[in-house]
Amino acid sequence: MYLSKRKISSDFVKRAAIVSTVFLFVVFFFIFAAFWSIQIVHNEKYTKLAMRNITRVIELPAPRGMIVDRLGRVLAENKINFTLFLVRENVENLEKTIEKASNFSGKSVAAVRQIIDKYKKHSGFYRIPIKSNLPQETVIFIQSRQDEFPEFEIGMEPSRTYPLAHRAAHVLGHISEITEAELNADKPGIYGFGDLVGRSGIENQGETFLRGVKGSQTVIKNNVERIQRISSEVKPEIGETVVLTLDLRLQEFIENLFANESGAVGVLDLKTGGVLALVSKPDFNPEIFSREMGLEEWQAISNDPQKPLQNKFLQGIYSPGSVFKIIMALAGLQEKIISPNSAVFCSGSQVFYDRVFHCWNPGGHGAVNLFAALQNSCNIYFYNLGMKMDIDTIASYAHLMGLGKESGIDLPNEKAGLVPGSAWKMSTFNQRWFPGETISVSIGHGSLNVTPAQMLKLIATVALRGRMPKLHLLQRIEKQGKVVREFTAGFSRVPIDEKYFELLIEGLFRVVNSEGTGRAARIDGLDICGKTGTSQIIAMENPRYKKLTQEKKFKPHSWFVSFAPRVNPRLAMVVLVENGGDAGAIAAPLAAQIYKKYFENEGLL
Incomplete structure (x- = not known):
């Protein structure tokens, strides 16, 4: 018999209504309970999980302090440097990304791979520095095509500069990247991968005064990893100024x-x-030494x-x-x-x-x-x-x-x-x-x-x-x-x-x-x-x-x-x-x- 011709009693309708109401009530109860659990009971937990998906903490390097002579004439200071970073969690095809990084940085594919391997123990959203002192035209090219290169970021960082070039070189000394062995021995945890430290001269002797204090930014990103806003910031503190007896x-x-x-x-x-x-x-x-030095350049100066x-x-x-x-x-x-x-x-x-x-x-x-x-x-x-x-x-x-x-x-x-x-x-x-x-x-x-x-x-x-x-x-x-x-x-x-x-x-x-x-x-x-x-x-x-x-x-x-x-x-x-x-x-x-x-x-x- 067709349903349309079937005679439905009023009792059946009432029972169906009651069952449907109970069913909907139960469904909405569980939805409400889940909502209550998420929004009220476990609000803090799920808020943190949600924020973790859209926020990133970016470390801000501290500019080194200046070195000046006895009358305040500048011997060492800082300039703005553009650095190319790679974020692994945004990488879709690692091999293609490595090729792009090689083209942007001018480094060999093997050299880029070695840099990435060095940071393999870090989290996927850690910004891996690929190339510092990036040319301005490369910076413009990458920043104008962020949708094409979501795995790359451009950061502005302080870079050490010596305005008088060779002057007082052996007094001032030089800086270079900290080694893994030094990091392991750094019990206070002051330094991190990629940090620059004084190697000789006053840059080394005055390291505790010159290094400054790092800052950080907490940024909120959208689904394509673009920064929407900065939710909080701790500004880095520039290192102290070292005044020398030098004339x-x-x-x-x-x-x-x-x-x-x-x-x-x-x-x-x-x-x-x-x-x-x-x-x-x-x-x-x-x-x-403040920029990346090729092997031939290093051998030429060290074997002179x-x-x-x-x-x-x-x-x-x-x-x-x-x-x-x-x-x-x-x-x-x-x-x-x-x-x-x-x-x-x-x-x-x-x-x-x-x-x-x-x-x-x-x-x-x-x-x-x-x-x-x-x-x-x-x-x-x-x-x-x-x-x-x-x-x-x-x-x-x-x-x-x-x-x-x-x-x-x-x-x-x-x-x-x-x-x-x-x-x-x-x-x-x-x-x-x-x-x-x-x-x-x-x-x-x-x-x-x-x-x-x-x-x-x-x-x-x-x-x-x-x-x-x-x-x-x-x-x-x-x-x-x-x-x-x-x-x-x-x-x-x-x-x-x-x-x-x-x-x-x-x-x-x-x-x-x-x-x-x-x-x-x-x-x-x-x-x-x-x-x-x-x-x-x-x-x-x-x-x-x-x-x-x-x-x-x-x-x-x-x-x-x-x-x-x-x-x-x-x-x-x-x-x-x-x-x-x-x-x-x-x-x-x-x-x-x-x-x-x-x-x-x-x-x-």
Whole structure:
């Protein structure tokens, strides 16, 4: 029978209505219960889940603090840099995405894949940095086609820049990306993948001041991953400003003066121990480390035989040559082995322990006392003094004057040099020390080696009559224009009688002002005191010495350590010219030009 012809009773209709009502009531009850559970009971939970699908937290890197000279002139600052990021959760086809990233970044497919693999432990929405310093045309191309490239984002980040390029490169140092090993050791969790940290110089030494505090943005995105709005933001805090003791005018002058040389120069303010200039040549542009460097570029600079990355002021190891006669004179006087008038006859050579030792002047200097021996840098005088002294006594005075250990300057990776002694030789070579070796050490040769930083500290201590300064480059730390920390001068007393420093200074005054070996440094009215030193590459006894030293690579290194003026000294200086030859003709006149410039700048000359 057809339904249309079927007679439906009123009871059936009522029952159907009741069942339908109950059914709808039950359905709506469960819907309401689910709604109640989601909106009321578990509101917080489901709100977080929903927000998780549409919100992203973006880390905002902190700009590094500035580095400025003592008068506030900028040496290191930041610029805006566009970075290409990849978000894996938006990737549909990884291989095609890698090809696109390769085209945008100019990197090989393998290099892009390696970057992505490095971040494989991070969440899918983590922004993987593919390329920094992105060209503007690439930025415009990607941003104008966001629908085509939802997996890519462009971010604006601070990038380190050095507006004066090579200037003070070894003082400032450089930065580079943190390694995975360093991240694992970073217990406070301050750093993350891709962060840049100081590697050398002040960038490293002042890392805790310079790094700043990261910020973050919580952004809301739509279904195609476009940012709709920023729901919350914690702004990053720029790092603190590091103010150095450096005098940029003097630094620039010395770097220009030293442009064609290889070596190091250090200039010290004797009132504070602050380093006014620190030059190491050749140098480099630290900004090359702020961008991505290719393997060939890295190999070229790291394998350069001139070692531009080495701070020769701190890390260059050299024989001190005749500068070491300063130590010998002080030790001889303090130990009462010599007096100022103790005389030795120099004929140009003398036999010690069955071996002939030569003076640098083949014709000899005749009868010389301490002052004349210093003035003319007579080897024979100091050979005789060395013969009367034990090597360990000499070593103890060298250590007192700062040799054989780091100078303590506030820069990383300093070398300690070497002061040899009997215990050192026994532990190193399992041999006893021979008296003939002391003869070589007495004029700054043998196994003895030093850094220019140590030589600057040595001559500064002489200038201050036994007060040893703590060398430093950090002057103060500023935050938002306010001083938050100052670095004060530090001095210690060397246990050598001040009267012996005065006698030594008389000799050093004659070196420059009485036709001594440093006469090319003389400037009327400045009373410069100094000592020349020649660090031999090959021995003078070598029969081919004269011929070989015609080649620059065999010429001796040239030292000149000095201070001025003699009374109430203001400035101490070390000049080292690698393979410069005659120190009096090369290093001393360079020092004179630096003194002249400084005292003219200060209105004192």
